[in-house]
Amino acid sequence: xxxxxxxxxxxxxxxxxxxxxxxxxxxxxxxxxACGGGGDGSSGGATxxxxxGSTSQTASNTDAAFSCPADYKKLTLTNSSVVANVNxxxxxxxxxxTLTIKTPSNGITGDxxxxxxxxxxxxxxxxxxxxYEVKSSGDxxxxxxxxxxxxxxxxxxxxxxxxxxxxxxxxGGTVTYQSVLQGASVSVAPNYxxxxxxxxxxxxxxxxxx
Numbered sequence: 001x002x003x004x005x006x007x008x009x010x011x012x013x014x015x016x017x018x019x020x021x022x023x024x025x026x027x028x029x030x031x032x033x034a035c036g037g038g039g040d041g042s043s044g045g046a047t048x049x050x051x052x053g054s055t056s057q058t059a060s061n062t063d064a065a066f067s068c069p070a071d072y073k074k075l076t077l078t079n080s081s082v083v084a085n086v087n088x089x090x091x092x093x094x095x096x097x098t099l100t101i102k103t104p105s106n107g108i109t110g111d112x113x114x115x116x117x118x119x120x121x122x123x124x125x126x127x128x129x130x131x132y133e134v135k136s137s138g139d140x141x142x143x144x145x146x147x148x149x150x151x152x153x154x155x156x157x158x159x160x161x162x163x164x165x166x167x168x169x170x171x172g173g174t175v176t177y178q179s180v181l182q183g184a185s186v187s188v189a190p191n192y193x194x195x196x197x198x199x200x201x202x203x204x205x206x207x208x209x210x
């Protein structure tokens with residue numbers, strides 16, 4: 001009799017212990033679910049956040065890349081497609097300005113983009129009869145030569161004959177007109193043909209009257 005009572009008491013205690021263990025396991029599962037899962041889920045979330053940041057940075061860099069106004073003429077040179085010592089031309093839609101670039105004898109390294117156009121609006125403070133802008137993604141002095149030619153017809157009598165092409169340096173709201181190396185020129189009124197070295201990106205102008 002005593003032995004049976006002892007066995008029954010033992011079985012009762014064992015059943016209660018199993019219930020306590022089961023309740024504990026269920027509580028742990030609920031806690032993990034509330035915290036977003038185990039280690040694998042947390043790691044996946046961190047990876048996703050890092051990927052989003054990287055994509056955003058790439059887009060920002062793309063927006064900051066070199067570009068030209070839509071109405072400018074553009075020429076892109078690559079070291080895989082450009083032959084050394086070759087002249088390449090860009091001419092504006094009005095037919096007045098032509099930029100001639102001669103590739104170096106040893107070719108070029110990487111991509112190189114250059115643009116030519118008539119700025120609209122005119123840069124603040126710049127006063128001239130003809131204004132054209134040269135833009136480039138690299139140093140034009142790396143080319144064998146870069147020459148800007150202007151061919152126009154006008155009834156305005158120039159103060160200086162033949163007129164010259166100048167570089168308009170716009171900085172801090174101040175405009176300084178700088179002389180550049182002149183090339184061949186023809187001045188037979190009313191027709192004028194001027195040329196000058198253009199190995200610095202910026203504004204090139206002709207002031208008929210000064």
